[in-house]
Amino acid sequence: MTDPPATPALSVRNLHKSFGPLEVLRGISLDIAQGAVVTLIGASGSGKSTFLRCLNHLEQPTSGEIYVDGVPITDDIAGLRARLGMVFQQFNLWPHMTVLGNVIEAPLRVKRMPRPEAVALGRRFLAKVNLLDKQDEYPARLSGGQQQRVAIARALAMEPKVMLFDEATSSLDPELTNEVLAVMRDLARDGTTMVVVTHEMAFAREVSDRVVFLHMGQVEEDGPPAQVFGAPVSPRCRQFLSSVRA
Amino acid sequence: MFARLGQSLDPALFWDYRATLLAGLVVNIGIFVASAMLASVLAVAIGVARTSRNRLLRGVSTLYAELFRNTPEYVLLVWAYYVLPLILSRMLAHKLAIGPVPAAILALGFAYSGFMAETVRAGLLAVPRGHREAALALGISHFDILRRIVFPQALRRMLPDALNQYVSLFKATSIVSLISVEDIMYQVSMINVEEMRPLPLYTGAALLYCAIIIVASQTIQALTRNWHRRGWA
């Protein structure tokens, strides 16, 4: 490789977050390379969701810096959010809008895109998640897996630098989980930069370039999946992995 | 006995005075529409303030809602007609009167804004937080979130309750004759002075009120059913 080192898609420096007296994130620093797929694992309550939510300021970090594409986040929170796509465990589709309406809302309101252009864009991303035929349905008429794929298309339609997934398959039945994981796999293959919180260890092992194990708000283990799953350095990580495998 | 009752109910009497009665009814409907609009606008503002994160805003709006919910409409009506002009005259240092119709609109509008603010608040709180967060995460502004995501959903949840409030408000317009607004009840009383036939006149007024409300609320319910069918209510 002769290329100069690229700017990370996302840089986090010494991120702290407390809820009152409870310190949930205790100094997290991560660089996420362009196109990398990073899975975040850890026990319940270790701060995975809080970390993702701090990245796009759904929670205000107590201290620390966040850079998207090398640009520090100052006070343009909406601008930051527009550059980070987020997919939630509860799909959070807006029930009064059609599938296409959900997908084009942010391009229309945030980017002030003309409607025909937004519709074309929305249809492109619906096609990507294999739901173009459902564009005029209301979310209530879709299965959970379909709803989550719409939510993914909705986030993609802002063409974010990084996609954040917070347990995107945890509220789905096993047979619906796969269709969502398949979409996420496609995105990874297309070079989308992704931070994925998941309990799907098989997915983490197979798809990610890097696995980060969080323990009590700190990065306890960080490496390629083969190393983290095969020979974790941290005893806590080893213990966590054996508990989820059991 | 029933024959005599039927005779004294005499719908023909109502028919003879239809022009006058209709003029009165138009006044009621006008006051209803104006005060319903006033109440709705105030209720949205107060309802949003009631769910605000700002404590002062929340406190003031709660006080407002409690004040108007717990004061009888009749008292507000009299107050708006007799007391408000006095206060305003003193404040502006020149004499000012408020006509009976504007006073009625103000009194009923403010009275019902208290009730309706509660409906708005409940509707807003019923929208899951995740819907807002998903919009925030996309970079959508607070104003657009309220306008595009929260209100349309809250509105549908509020509708049955709001409908009841509007029905009550329409019924409440029957008290405006007490400050000499020339509404339907006023006209009925005037005709009664001439004809001395309270039974057909007041019964007719009651049936008329009842019929209007039933027709209006059935129409609105049919509309909501249509929304439900489309899957987004």
Ligand SMILES: Nc1ncnc2c1ncn2[C@@H]1O[C@H](COP(=O)(O)OP(=O)(O)OP(=O)(O)O)[C@@H](O)[C@H]1O
């Ligand atoms: N808004 C909040 N107020 C107070 N405490 C909170 C809040 N959000 C999260 N916490 C606390 O922060 C800690 C970390 O929560 P978080 O949801 O980030 O964990 P997680 O790793 O995502 O867990 P899970 O696997 O169960 O989703 C928990 O102890 C939680 O109770």
Ligand SMILES: [Mg+2]
């Ligand atoms: Mg979580």
